[in-house]
């Protein structure tokens with residue numbers, strides 16, 4: 310069977326999805342919708358698919374099996390609920406929604422419609438992350454005791470779409486967008502859920518009203534401690550996760566690889582063959598649809614990331630530790 314896919318949102322991430330669809334034999338891209346006509350039409354032409362300005366019209370006419378929702382965060386919930394009601398399986402970009410209440414609306418709509426929902430937590434598919442998860446499970450370096458995750462990325466680049474810097478539309482700044490990846494990465498790597506946080510954020514960016522940096526101290530329900538430090542201000546880019554074990558350490562550098570130390574300098578672990586994370590993500594969704602099971606990155610799972618982020622912002626506001 311070939312599944313027809315439509316894309317809602319023709320922005321930065323849409324190409325990753327369309328390239329992945331090309332590589333998965335059982336998927337066919339049918340159409341793309343975007344309120345920005347020139348952007349949407351150009352993408353549709355490039356990939357030889359239909360263009361619509363209105364996603365409701367597109368879904369009604371195209372009757373796709375799967376809708377990929379790649380919209381600004383404030384539109385995730387309304388779009389996912391509407392598409393679920395039309396009977397589409399959903400690949401909804403991360404973060405799932407602006408808050409837990411919206412996540413619950415999506416979960417309710419998906420359950421009622423009997424469709425599958427996967428949220429695009431692509432961290433699960435990067436080869437070095439997969440190797441790190443295996444390393445933790447193997448016990449080779451002993452017990453995992455702490456995680457230190459750092460992300461530095463200039464967040465105010467001129468071509469960043471404005472909505473990312475508006476709290477009402479993005480739900481938050483660097484933590485909502487990239488912190489969602491860090492929280493997901495820590496939860497997924499360690500098979501645990503963040504259940505306690507103490508966090509503070511800063512608002513020093515040149516535009517917008519979202520936080521430009523944040524520090525999170527967290528604890529998971531397995532008793533693991535973690536620190537996430539993110540900065541969107543000027544500085545050298547960095548995207549690293551250090552894992553501190555009882556008998557060694559590991560360093561995960563995003564999209565680059567995994568290093569381990571059993572004492573002394575880090576040595577790189579032989580990389581595993583790379584497969585496009587967006588391809589693996591679609592394969593996971595297809596398996597979930599075919600086997601009538603929830604994908605790894607289910608709606609319930611993605612809700613836990615939003616619940617942790619809500620607690621982060623609450624902790625910053627109140628100045629005290631928050632339970633998730």
Ligand SMILES: NC(=O)c1ccc[n+]([C@@H]2O[C@H](COP(=O)([O-])OP(=O)(O)OC[C@H]3O[C@@H](n4cnc5c(N)ncnc54)[C@H](O)[C@@H]3O)[C@@H](O)[C@H]2O)c1
Pocket residue numbers: 317318319320321322323342343344345348362364378379380381382384402403404429430431470486
């Ligand atoms: N998984 C990842 O690694 C990853 C990477 C980048 C972005 N993302 C996520 O993907 C989503 C989209 O991000 P992006 O960087 O592509 O943003 P973007 O701003 O480049 O794209 C969003 C698009 O949605 C369109 N749009 C807005 N309102 C619309 C509407 N009502 N109907 C149809 N189209 C509408 C905009 O015109 C724009 O083209 C976000 O949730 C983001 O966090 C995920």
